[in-house]
Amino acid sequence: MSDDEKVVFDVGLVGPRGVGKTSLISSVFLAGQDVLAGSGVTVVADDDPTARRMANHADALAGVIQRTQFVGESLRANDSVVDFHLRLDPGVPDTGIALHIKDYPGGWLDPGRRISEQAREGWAAVHDFMLRSSVLLVPVDAPTVVEAVTPRQLRAVPLLLRLHDTMQVLRLWARGRALAPESPALVIFVPVKCETYLRDADDFGGARGADRSAELYEQFRVAYADCIRAVRDEAPHAQLLYLPVDTLGCVDRVYVTWPPDEDTGVRCEPHFRVVNDGKRHIRGVDDLLTALCRTLVEARRKAEQEHERGLAERHHAAQSYAQRDRGLVGSFFRTADKLIGDRIGRDELIRLTDPGSAFPRLGWLRIAGQLGLGRSAREQQTADRLGEERLRSLGALDNLQAVVEGLAKRDYSERVRRL
Numbered sequence: 001m002s003d004d005e006k007v008v009f010d011v012g013l014v015g016p017r018g019v020g021k022t023s024l025i026s027s028v029f030l031a032g033q034d035v036l037a038g039s040g041v042t043v044v045a046d047d048d049p050t051a052r053r054m055a056n057h058a059d060a061l062a063g064v065i066q067r068t069q070f071v072g073e074s075l076r077a078n079d080s081v082v083d084f085h086l087r088l089d090p091g092v093p094d095t096g097i098a099l100h101i102k103d104y105p106g107g108w109l110d111p112g113r114r115i116s117e118q119a120r121e122g123w124a125a126v127h128d129f130m131l132r133s134s135v136l137l138v139p140v141d142a143p144t145v146v147e148a149v150t151p152r153q154l155r156a157v158p159l160l161l162r163l164h165d166t167m168q169v170l171r172l173w174a175r176g177r178a179l180a181p182e183s184p185a186l187v188i189f190v191p192v193k194c195e196t197y198l199r200d201a202d203d204f205g206g207a208r209g210a211d212r213s214a215e216l217y218e219q220f221r222v223a224y225a226d227c228i229r230a231v232r233d234e235a236p237h238a239q240l241l242y243l244p245v246d247t248l249g250c251v252d253r254v255y256v257t258w259p260p261d262e263d264t265g266v267r268c269e270p271h272f273r274v275v276n277d278g279k280r281h282i283r284g285v286d287d288l289l290t291a292l293c294r295t296l297v298e299a300r301r302k303a304e305q306e307h308e309r310g311l312a313e314r315h316h317a318a319q320s321y322a323q324r325d326r327g328l329v330g331s332f333f334r335t336a337d338k339l340i341g342d343r344i345g346r347d348e349l350i351r352l353t354d355p356g357s358a359f360p361r362l363g364w365l366r367i368a369g370q371l372g373l374g375r376s377a378r379e380q381q382t383a384d385r386l387g388e389e390r391l392r393s394l395g396a397l398d399n400l401q402a403v404v405e406g407l408a409k410r411d412y413s414e415r416v417r418r419l
Contacts, residue, residue, distance in 0.1 A: 008098045009296065012133035014169050016162040017106030019139045020192045020247060025084050025101055026057050027247040031285035036088075040396070041403045046085035046098055053082065061248075065278045069254065071271055078105050081122045090400035092393045097296065097400070102129050109165040131173050134184045135295055138166065138227070142194035142244070143270040145219045146212065147256045152266055157223060159264040167227045174234035184295045185238035187231055188288065189224060189419070191216060193270065195246045196253035198283075198415060217242065217417065228419055240419035241291055243412075249281030250274060287416050293407040 015021050032043035045051035081104050088097040107113040108123045130136065144161060148154045158164065170187065177185035191197075197212040220242065221228075231238050251272040261267040 008100060009292065010129065010133040011099055011101045012130035012136040013101060013103060014130060014136055014166055015106055015139040016109055016160065019106060019141045021103050021106065021139055022057055022078065023247045024137070024139055024190060024192060024245060025103065026054060027245060027282045027285055028288065029054055029086055031282035032289060035286045035289055036403065039403045040399045041088055041090050044087050044089045046087040050085045053084065065250065065274055067274065069271060069273045071269055078103055081126055088400065090396035092396040095393060095397055102126050109162040130169060131176050134299070135186045135188065135292065136170070136173060138187060138189045140189055140191040140220060141268070142191045142197055142216055143253065143256055144268040145223050146197060146216055147268060153258055156264045156266050160267060161223065163223065163227065167230050170227050171230040171234055174231045174238055177238055178235040181237050184299050185235055186291065186295050187238060188241045188243050188291055189220065191220060191244040192247055194244045195249060195251055198244055242417040242419055243284060243287050243291065244415050245284035245288065246282060249283055250276045250278055284415060287412050290407050290410045290412060293404045296404055297408045
């Protein structure tokens with residue numbers, strides 16, 4: 001599927017080695033399907049390599065969960081850049097919202113570990129991708145944040161979390177966002193491995209332990225204060241969220257050891273026991289989808305605002321906007337252009353998406369239709385009538401828009417905090 005045929009949502013990941021970046025992506029894939037069940041929309045792997053990686057990771061994780069206990073870093077880490085292509089699929093080929101996420105060896109955050117040519121080239125590609133993304137996810141290793149007590153352990157925390165390097169990425173990203181304040185800008189700090197610290201009443205068969213969510217949040221605020229400040233200083237319009245995710249949900253931290261580490265002095269090594277018969281109960285992904293959908297809706301609103309300017313100015317502004325913003329808003333224009341050129345005549349599209357028409361939620365597609373961003377007049381004339389298949393496609397897209405808007409209007413759970 002060409003990226004011109006769907007809205008492409010680039011999501012950057014900023015996290016050190018061993019934090020669980022791949023597990024977070026897997027959680028979005030699996031729990032996203034549960035959240036969207038019955039809506040007519042689902043999350044799918046958008047290419048064969050992503051499908052294989054999701055299957056391999058699920059199988060490896062299932063093997064870990066079958067043990068009685070395991071150490072936090074039990075899955076093999078990536079040793080190269082890995083592209084994950086997911087899609088919110090409305091059930092019609094060549095439509096939907098694509099989520100593109102780049103995973104990479106977390107050690108590359110440390111400039112001292114980018115020794116090989118492969119590492120330097122890989123990091124350059126990942127870094128560029130991060131800076132152009134509308135949204136950055138920052139996984140936070142909850143045990144490292146909470147369990148550090150002794151002076152030696154506390155000294156190791158900034159090194160283990162790569163806080164300085166994370167701050168540098170966030171600052172550069174925020175500076176880029178500040179140059180286009182009309183573009184969406186969202187940073188989501190995602191504590192992971194936090195099943196032990198955020199407890200519900202029915203956790204682990206009713207054996208409720210002490211809820212340490214307030215402690216986790218306060219320790220996070222202390223550890224990531226400079227990262228938060230950097231974004232605030234460079235891009236005041238950016239939104240920042242604290243959004244914990246249980247990527248497993250069927251584990252409980254038993255104890256933590258701090259073995260020696262030649263780079264950081266010591267490292268945090270949590271030991272987990274498997275509970276709830278090993279049945280995964282992923283939590284927090286619904287909040288994450290809400291945050292992403294709010295960003296999508298905001299991007300569409302920004303695109304519609306461009307439409308409200310004078311016709312000549314609109315035409316120039318819309319095309320330059322699509323080129324300038326390689327992220328989300330430009331993607332709306334490119335998607336509309338593709339739909340008009342390949343599937344739907346401009347006049348028919350405008351008629352069908354007028355207020356009070358069959359598909360009023362798709363009014364944003366009229367932007368491109370009225371600005372003249374479609375393809376050649378000959379192509380437009382050959383597609384000026386819609387058959388049943390095209391109407392079904394438009395209906396599926398209309399339902400996708402309704403699902404996105406519904407998720408965007410959903411309230412966040414009590415776990416989420418605005419920073």
